[in-house]
Amino acid sequence: xxxxxxxxxxxxxxxxxxxxxxxxxxxxxxxxxxxxxxxxxxxxxxxxxxxxxxxxxxxxxxxxxxxxxxxxxxxxxxxxxxxxxxxxxxxxxxxxxxxxxxxxxxxxxxxxxxxxxxxxxxxxxxxxxxxxxxxxxxxxxxxxxxxxx
Numbered sequence: 001x002x003x004x005x006x007x008x009x010x011x012x013x014x015x016x017x018x019x020x021x022x023x024x025x026x027x028x029x030x031x032x033x034x035x036x037x038x039x040x041x042x043x044x045x046x047x048x049x050x051x052x053x054x055x056x057x058x059x060x061x062x063x064x065x066x067x068x069x070x071x072x073x074x075x076x077x078x079x080x081x082x083x084x085x086x087x088x089x090x091x092x093x094x095x096x097x098x099x100x101x102x103x104x105x106x107x108x109x110x111x112x113x114x115x116x117x118x119x120x121x122x123x124x125x126x127x128x129x130x131x132x133x134x135x136x137x138x139x140x141x142x143x144x145x146x147x148x149x
Contacts, residue, residue, distance in 0.1 A: 036075045038149065044083050046090060052080060053098065054117045055149070057128070059137060060110035065126035069148040077103050091120060107131060 035041055037052055044052075055068030056076065070076070077099055084095050098113045111128035118127060132140065141148070 036073065036079050037070065044087070049080065049084065049089060049095060050117055050121050052076070053095065054114070054121065056102075057110055057114040057117060059140060059148075060107045060132055061114045061128035062111070062130040062132055062136070063114070063126045063128045066144075067126070069144050071148050072102070074103070094120075 035044075041048065051068060052070055055070030056072040058066045058069055059072045081096065081099050081103065084092055084099070089095065094116060098116065101107075101109070101113070108131065110131050114128040115123075
């Protein structure tokens with residue numbers, strides 16, 4: 001489940017896109033202006049990006065070992081997209097491809113997404129083997145309650 005409520009440690013600003021020069025409809029986009037992961041970092045390293053994405057993916061995938069646990073929220077996804085788009089990251093395109101799918105609620109390949117991240121981190125244990133059902137995700141959230149950041 002993606003929580004659309006902003007975390008208290010960050011700020012969100014609603015931006016209304018009224019650029020209709022190309023006939024586009026107006027849309028509302030949420031811009032996250034503070035780190036919703038609660039670490040207080042204003043700049044993120046490649047390792048930070050990988051750890052946040054890896055930890056969030058655990059909410060969606062089946063894997064034997066899971067060490068990082070970050071709750072997957074719309075705010076966090078949007079924050080990472082903004083940071084990555086404005087930064088110079090080695091794997092920028094891979095990160096944005098994954099995060100944009102997640103932003104759109106598409107988790108059908110979350111196991112493959114996890115394994116891309118896991119591989120970039122040099123993973124050897126804990127490869128994802130599938131995508132959780134809604135019931136499995138609920139169980140994960142209950143099992144790791146208190147450990148999920």
